[in-house]
Amino acid sequence: MKKAQIEIIGLVIIVVLLVFIAIFALSFMIKPMQHDNSLLKIKANALRASILKTDICNQVSVKDEIENCIDGYNECGSCDKLKQDINDMITNSLEANEKYSFVVSNDYGGSFININNCVDSITAVSQNLRNGKVDLALCN
Amino acid sequence: MKKGEVQLHESILVTFFIIIIISLGIVLYYKFTSNSIDNYEMEYKQQQLTSSLIIFQNFFEYTNLGEPMNAVDTSKLFYNNLYYGFRTITVEQVYPAQNDEIKCELNNYPECNYFVVYDNQNTRMKNKIVQSIPVSLYYPLSNEYKLGRLTFYLYY
Numbered sequence: 005m006k007k008a009q010i011e012i013i014g015l016v017i018i019v020v021l022l023v024f025i026a027i028f029a030l031s032f033m034i035k036p037m038q039h040d041n042s043l044l045k046i047k048a049n050a051l052r053a054s055i056l057k058t059d060i061c062n063q064v065s066v067k068d069e070i071e072n073c074i075d076g077y078n079e080c081g082s083c084d085k086l087k088q089d090i091n092d093m094i095t096n097s098l099e100a101n102e103k104y105s106f107v108v109s110n111d112y113g114g115s116f117i118n119i120n121n122c123v124d125s126i127t128a129v130s131q132n133l134r135n136g137k138v139d140l141a142l143c144n
Numbered sequence: 145m146k147k148g149e150v151q152l153h154e155s156i157l158v159t160f161f162i163i164i165i166i167s168l169g170i171v172l173y174y175k176f177t178s179n180s181i182d183n184y185e186m187e188y189k190q191q192q193l194t195s196s197l198i199i200f201q202n203f204f205e206y207t208n209l210g211e212p213m214n215a216v217d218t219s220k221l222f223y224n225n226l227y228y229g230f231r232t233i234t235v236e237q238v239y240p241a242q243n244d245e246i247k248c249e250l251n252n253y254p255e256c257n258y259f260v261v262y263d264n265q266n267t268r269m270k271n272k273i274v275q276s277i278p279v280s281l282y283y284p285l286s287n288e289y290k291l292g293r294l295t296f297y298l299y300y
Binding site for chain 1: 158161162172176190198215275276277278279280289290292293
């Protein structure tokens, strides 16, 4: 092999080495941030428990009133007002960028409240009621 | 220039460039490691704050005949002798919502909606991490539960 060709090979090796170093460095620098789901789960549990425990009126809790509404009656204003109140509670409790999904279903699979703002990455918790189920999810 | 001299210069140049490449690699490795350590530190602080959020409620929990009711007894929030480091801890009532923020003192409780449970700031610490969690607030005088938000500010 001619001397110039050997020298060119040497140069190429150096350039290839540089490219590998750059790729290695870039792959670590632009690693996507991983969201911590454990805090979301804790928040979702806390939110679910707190909302259901909150009194709407005269010692009647949100949990009691949801059960009443599923059975077809109410003690604290209309069931539509209850849905609005629940929506307000969740919105005021979370940060502006936090999305949620709140679903109340009865024992027959029908949906009483269905608020779904989640697209992906859901951290969900649920609680059984006397005559249904509450599912709350927080998402990124 | 003699042939040997040319080749010598060539070798020196090549060595010089290889040293530069190795130095570049060392600098990049240092930056990467330093970045990783900073990320670990931030992750640790976040987890520490999350633990504090959970444990805090145990100190002010409302119990009924010894049974924990998973709610913060708001009457206990005025009596706090614990030390939490450089943090601020607030509890605010979010439902029923009120237009004005009224800071709770002993003389206006329970006609208020914002508790500053602990406040220890350090002016030299310019950064802070904020985490909040929904909590159930119990008002013993009216025997009712309201919805609140517990917020921790960690200064570093």
